[in-house]
Amino acid sequence: MTDRHAFAPSPENPVATLLERIAGAARAGVEWIQIREKDLGGRELRALVHHAVRGAVQNAAAAAPRCRIVVNDRLDAALAAGAAGVHLRENSLPVKDVVQWCRSGNAPADFLVGRSCHSLESVLDAQAAGASYVFFGPVFATPSKAEYGTPQGIAKLAEICDRARVLVLAIGGITLENSEECHRAGAAGIAAIRLFQEAADLAALVIRLKF
Structure with a gap:
């Protein structure tokens, strides 16, 4: 990001x-x-x-x-x-409408439609609407996600990944050290800003992050 x-x-x-x-x-x-x-x-x-x-x-x-x-x-x-x-905010355009419009010949067949989610209900709604993937979080504390309240935690991420069939990417306070916890919880990947933008050696970081 x-x-x-x-x-x-x-x-x-x-x-x-x-x-x-x-x-x-x-x-x-x-x-x-x-x-x-x-x-x-x-x-x-x-x-x-x-x-x-x-x-x-x-x-x-x-x-x-x-x-x-x-x-x-x-x-x-x-x-x-x-x-x-395109990645949609949780309160943005309805995923179902965007997916249907894109799949009606208005976008490439492999065009991705993702959504930010902050609850199991939101994840399952996005899944039912045809989302390609979801971001779930914030898993850990982070200034950029403070508006969403208390961090969800690894246990909640694991529950989300267990219940969902759609790809789930963990977001919020992700570091090299806790990324492995996200992987063990079932996340398909991680999303972050500071982790990548502030990396002194991005290639080495990516190698260590590969799940």
């Missing part, structure tokens, strides 16, 4: 810095990157996603699955820029 405002110290051109990091993530073998730049206007976002998709393709690791770019909540920008999917 991206956040161009999180770079420290703040670069002169945060978008260019972000695109460099995305290219580096693709070279390192990161499989999915979610563009989460909520404050960008439509034209700026489409341009960013377009360059991110191109950078991911050009820099994809030879021995790794292709790096897919998904866009936070903006279906229009995702499709216009050739992204691999």
Whole structure:
């Protein structure tokens, strides 16, 4: 997941810095990157996603699955820029409507529709609606997810993974140290901002994170 405002110290051109990091993530073998730049206007976002998709393709690791770019909540920008999917907030467009529209010839057959979820009910609703995957969390404490209250914890993540058939990715306070707990709980993967953006050696991190 991206956040161009999180770079420290703040670069002169945060978008260019972000695109460099995305290219580096693709070279390192990161499989999915979610563009989460909520404050960008439509034209700026489409341009960013377009360059991110191109950078991911050009820099994809030879021995790794292709790096897919998904866009936070903006279906229009995702499709216009050739992204691999859209990631919907829990209170965003209904997953069922987006999936049906995309599967009616309006998007590539393998276009991903994901959703953020904060409860078992939400996960099962997204699954029934045809979501490609869900984010569940926050599993651990993190400033960016404080609005969602007390962390859900590993036990709840394990329950979610046991009950759900859809791919579940753990999010919220994920570190290298606790990522293995998420794996043991049944998560198909993890999502994070700081873990990846602040990594000194992203390739080494990805190798250690591979489930």
